[in-house]
Amino acid sequence: MSAPLFAGVELGGTKMILLRARGRDIIERVSIPTTTPGETLAAAANRLRAWQAEEAFAALGIASFGPLRLDRAADDFGHMLPTPKPGWTGADIYGALGGPLACPAAIDTDVNGAALAEARWGAGAEGETPSDALCYLTIGTGLGGGFALHGRALHGAMHPELGHIAIRRAPGDDFSGACPFHGDCIEGLVCGPALAQRFGVAGDQIQADNPRWDHVAHDIARLVGTILLTTAARQVLIGGGVGIGRAALLDVVRAKVVAQLGGYLPFVTADSIASIVRLPALGDQAGPLGAVALAMDALEAQKNS
Known part of the structure; x- marks a missing residue:
């Protein structure tokens, strides 16, 4: 039996990396320039939906630059808080990427994700x-x-x-x-x-x-x-x-x-x-693998709920 398929998104200030991973092994990645929230998130969502149509993900992990609202009880959960990045304050990161997909999803900062990856595999x-x-x-x-x-x-x-x-x-x-x-x-x-x-x-x-x-x-x-x-x-x-x-x-x-x-x-x-x-x-793989770690945690959280 093959390992679960996970999707990951690492959203940085200059580029976004989308990936598919079988377990922790990355099998495909795509890079998208970080421009406006509307343009960047729409391009990412389209890619994720296309991948999901090919083979369903077990879960999605989103590792984003911040600051982010991570309280799931908050009305603006998954949104970008005030940031020096022009145009990104208030952007609904989680809703744009995790909302359209029928799978467990988690969002965290890119550095929290990288810390998880380094703790587990680095x-x-x-x-x-x-x-x-x-x-x-x-x-x-x-x-x-x-x-x-x-x-x-x-x-x-x-x-x-x-x-x-x-x-x-x-x-x-x-x-x-x-x-x-x-x-x-x-x-x-x-x-x-x-x-x-x-x-x-x-x-x-x-x-x-x-x-x-x-x-x-x-x-x-x-x-x-x-x-x-x-x-x-x-x-x-x-x-x-x-x-x-x-x-x-x-x-x-x-x-x-x-x-x-x-x-x-x-x-x-x-x-x-x-x-x-x-x-x-893990070098420059800590960020992408951080998104995978978050996806794994999202799947585990659903199993334990």
């Missing part, structure tokens, strides 16, 4: 003891963070919004920040558009030896330290263009995390930090 599943507390950060066009705690994504009044935490700035760093809501929150300091403003050139043109990277590393390390202190995460994975694309920066961040914590957390040492603060084991 960094959190390595070694003899699976990780029970993992954080996934993506630093790219924006900064987002998700958590997989005891195998489930973290929700409460909302979902984690790590990008808008204010951190202690490095002495002498006078960059005012780029966040339209908060100025110099962590997203406003280290995301791609912020780096372009801070350095005066596009991110891929910034030289690795530019001394201002030290301030960026300081800021990321402050965020990592905050995560370790407040959530007791065992691992903090740093993905996205700034994370994966600047691997050398990670060594500087690690050293600063150890120095900034000052020995307070006994499990964070110069010897252990490389296993705590690291790249995602």
